[in-house]
Amino acid sequence: MRTRRILVDAAAAEFDRYGYDGTSLSRISGVAGMSIGAVTFHFPSKADLADAVQREGRTVTLAALELLTAQPVPPLRMVVDLTLELAGLMEREPAVRSAIRLGRERPGTEAWSGAWLPTVRALLDRAYESGQLRADALPADVTTLVEHLTNGAEAYLRGRTGSDPAFESTVAQLKRVWHLALVGVSAEGADVRDPAGPPSEDAQAS
16 A cells, blocks of 8 residues: 555656656656556556546545535635635645646546536535525536636646745635635726627627
8 A cells, every 4th residue: 555655646746747648657667766567566557547646636635625515604605715725735735736637638537626516516506595696696607617716726826937936825816816706806887898798789790
């Protein structure tokens, strides 16, 4: 079990940095300090190791969400807290970052978001039913918003370079973005066009 743990940790670090195609068993064996034979004894192929890393990322995520959702918090606040926890996991856990990347790069495997999106949707359904959301803020649309915010947090994290002080933590940035999402960005009386509204005359003419 200890050997498998070392291998999964090494694979998570490599998949996180180089992606599925850019990682090889020989590279993983070097990082883990083991022979190729030792690696393939436990994981016969790179795909087997990638599967193990994705499972680890999902397990870590579900364990964190189980602790979080046990708290007596209103559902909409819980959704915000949940996304902040996901951003924190991205920062702290190579297995989580790898699970996200591998889910994109390996067709036919489950996306990391499958571990938490059902919880988000259930919480938003409860928030809508209890009047925490506006009547036109449908749970399905707010779920899409959460997906975009989470994807944006990961993109920001991957775009950071080293410890450059110009970059704030992913969690801190996401808190600020959530504040804007919850209070709105348009000033009172501002002329704001509804993107879902009817097309303009020019668009109709074309």
